[in-house]
Amino acid sequence: MPIDPDKALSAEPRTTELVWHHKDVQLYHLGIGAGVPATDPRELRYTLEDRLHVLPSFATVAGGGMAMLGGLSAPGVDVDLAAVLHGAQSVTVHRPLPADGRAVQTATVPAVYDKGKAAVIVLRTEAADADGPLWTCESQVFVRGEGGFGGERGPSQRLALPERDPDAIAERRLREDQALLYRLSGDWNPLHADPEFAALAGFDRPILHGLCTYGVTLKAVVDTLLDGDVGRVRAYTTRFAGVAYPGETLRVRMWRDAPEPGRIQVSVTAAEREDAVVLGETVVEHG
Incomplete structure (x- = not known):
């Protein structure tokens, strides 16, 4: 079997050195839609090196974005x-x-779950520099056709949306070349650029990287409800519930203090496709 859960879970931790510079951060920010309008002081915090602050979602691409x-x-x-x-x-x-x-x-690899027709591999990465811990990332990866090995199914509880109107709604128009720009941060999967490859995967055109939508959404929340202060973000989690396409408009709905104080619950949909869900169970924890 291609997945050996016991071997994966007992393996020694693997270490990699990551190096990044301000231009990597600037490129990432541009790849998730920063810089519009180009001279807006609020956008210059994402694009100009002498006042640059870093969205926490940059952790998913730091050092080339190959952690997963x-x-x-x-x-x-x-x-x-x-x-x-x-x-x-x-x-x-x-x-x-x-x-x-x-x-x-x-x-x-802290967990491998058996979903029957698929396996779910949980990948955890922790990064630290000379001053101590920087971030912890956790990815859940579905592998079709690799379930049925008799393991635990894992958690299945879902987070429902609040039964009230959102406190804020932001719309973010994706550029036609958004995926081409975002992939320069390290994810070279042709699914996001090559129409022929996308067709083989069952899509009528290339789809946007899920982690690009992830970054676009966090920026929208920070700019809308956190006064543009990236330092207030403590944690950010999402489930990739659907796909987005370059050129579409993402509708980002936000609820303060949901499901509890200090958290913002978020729903992301594709406006032009009758609000088809793109991100679900999305929460930003903040200070």
Whole structure:
């Protein structure tokens, strides 16, 4: 069997050195839609090096953005990338991320779940620099056709949306070349650029990276409800419930203090497709 849960869970942690510079942060911010309008002081915080602050979601691409793919080459994990779907993502930041940095990332597989027709691999990465811990990321990856090995099914509880109107709604128009720009931060999957490859995967055109939507959404929440202060973000989690396409408009609905104080619950839909769900069970924890 391509997945050996016992071997994956007992494997020694793997370490990788990550290095990034301010231009990597600027490119990431541009890839998730920052810089419009180009001279807006609120946008210059994302694009101009002498006042740059770093969205916590940058942790998913720091050092080239290969943390998840690196985890898929862990001992006991040998899967076909064509069968892989990114199911969920979380980032917990321990302090503000520097615009220029060097860190050591430690990767582990803390869980492998059996969903019957699919397996879910949980990949955890922790990064620290000379001053201590920076962030913890956790990805859940569905691998079709690799279930049925008799393991635990894992958690299945879903987070329902609040039964009231959102406190804020932001719309973010995606550029036609959004995926082409975002992929320069390290995710070269042709699914997001090559129409022929996208057709083989069952899509009529290339889809946007889920982690690009993830970044667009966090920026919308920070700019709308957190006074543009990225330092207030403590953690950010989502479930990838659907797809978005370049050129579409993302409708980001936000509820303060949901499901509890200090949290903002978020729903992301594609406005032009009758609000088809793109991100679900999305929560930003803040200070």
